[in-house]
Amino acid sequence: LPRRRRPAPAISAAASDLLSPAPSLKSRLAAGDTLYGLFLLSFSPTLAELAALAGYDYVVVDMEHGPGGIPEALACLRALDAARTPAVLRLPEASAVWAKKALDLGPAGLMLPAVESPAAAAEAVSHCRYPPRGVRGAAHPIVRASAYGLDDSYLSRCEDDTLIICQVETATGIAEVDAIAAVDGVDVVQMGPLDLSASMGYLWDPGNRKVRAALREAERKVLEARKKVTAASGGNGAYLGGFAMQNDPPEQLKLRGYHMVAGAVDIGMFRKAALDDVKRFREQVMEIGEEGDEEEEEKEEKANDGYWSE
Numbered sequence: 300l301p302r303r304r305r306p307a308p309a310i311s312a313a314a315s316d317l318l319s320p321a322p323s324l325k326s327r328l329a330a331g332d333t334l335y336g337l338f339l340l341s342f343s344p345t346l347a348e349l350a351a352l353a354g355y356d357y358v359v360v361d362m363e364h365g366p367g368g369i370p371e372a373l374a375c376l377r378a379l380d381a382a383r384t385p386a387v388l389r390l391p392e393a394s395a396v397w398a399k400k401a402l403d404l405g406p407a408g409l410m411l412p413a414v415e416s417p418a419a420a421a422e423a424v425s426h427c428r429y430p431p432r433g434v435r436g437a438a439h440p441i442v443r444a445s446a447y448g449l450d451d452s453y454l455s456r457c458e459d460d461t462l463i464i465c466q467v468e469t470a471t472g473i474a475e476v477d478a479i480a481a482v483d484g485v486d487v488v489q490m491g492p493l494d495l496s497a498s499m500g501y502l503w504d505p506g507n508r509k510v511r512a513a514l515r516e517a518e519r520k521v522l523e524a525r526k527k528v529t530a531a532s533g534g535n536g537a538y539l540g541g542f543a544m545q546n547d548p549p550e551q552l553k554l555r556g557y558h559m560v561a562g563a564v565d566i567g568m569f570r571k572a573a574l575d576d577v578k579r580f581r582e583q584v585m586e587i588g589e590e591g592d593e594e595e596e597e598k599e600e601k602a603n604d605g606y607w608s609e
Contacts, residue, residue: 324356324357324387324408325461325486326460328462328538328559332356333553333560335356336357336358336559336560336562337355337358337359338359338389339359339375339565340361341365342366342372347375347378347379347386350379351379351384352382357384357386357559358387359388359410359561360376361389362388362390362391362397363412369400369404372401373443376406376443380405387407388401389409391412393426395426398411398427399426402427403443404444405442405443405445407460407461407462409462411463411464411466412466412468413466413469415469415471415475417478417479417481419479420465421483421484424482427458428458429458463484463485464486464487464488464540465479465482465487465488465489466489467517468490468491469491469494469495470498473517477520480524480525480528480536481527481537486538487539489541490514490518490541491542492505492542492544492547495510495513505547518539518555521539522539522556525537538558538559539555539556540560541559541560542561543562543563
């Protein structure tokens with residue numbers, strides 16, 4: 300007798316809901332949204348989850364400056380996915396190996412550091428695409444990005460959904476930022492004011508007049524390149540992304556045409572909260588001297604006397 304083929308196991312309704320993706324960052328940008336995000340350097344899944352529950356539109360898990368690697372990033376992605384918040388992985392370098400390993404985790408996007416030319420941008424994009432359009436290694440049936448092969452739609456949508464962010468953060472990159480923004484597949488040009496200031500000889504001085512002038516000119520070029528791409532092909536072109544700084548708050552970035560704004564870093568937020576807490580203690584508690592202690596003791600004695608006399 301011919302052997303009967305076993306039916307494929309049905310996916311439960313709950314699993315199906317989990318597999319259905321939230322609106323992609325690319326679709327939200329195309330809809331005109333301005334997205335507000337947080338950088339996660341601690342690699343704490345708890346803080347990742349808290350950031351998601353607080354309402355950030357996306358969280359950047361920073362593998363460039365943070366201490367974690369692929370396993371630690373995976374734990375943060377799971378926490379963010381559970382709270383239906385897109386995760387962007389900032390890679391240590393814009394290489395094929397790092398892009399392949401990161402994409403297999405299933406992030407909403409990749410942030411690629413120190414892109415300095417259109418050729419480098421095109422190469423970075425190729426790392427994120429399967430052949431023949433790129434060089435990404437194919438292991439989709441067994442990786443998390445495709446729900447370990449359970450998501451049949453993954454191959455048809457992954458390249459359309461994955462946001463590719465090129466960081467332009469040096470004087471060399473700024474000089475070619477319009478050509479970088481025009482590269483097919485570059486979705487966001489992320490400005491890096493701190494590294495830019497360093498490359499221009501003004502380390503840790505992003506508010507320097509010359510740095511600000513270079514940044515404004517680069518912003519103008521990206522916006523102009525986007526207009527040209529839109530007019531020529533009907534596509535969206537590259538959006539502006541950046542970091543809010545003390546001298547450059549989020550509302551100013553929005554007014555200048557930014558559509559992705561990172562407002563804080565988890566380590567920085569905790570540092571400020573910790574310093575403020577210690578300062579408050581020293582100012583409000585430690586100033587209570589011996590006289591204050593004696594007054595409190597007298598109040599306590601009177602209260603005790605009243606209690607026992609009743």
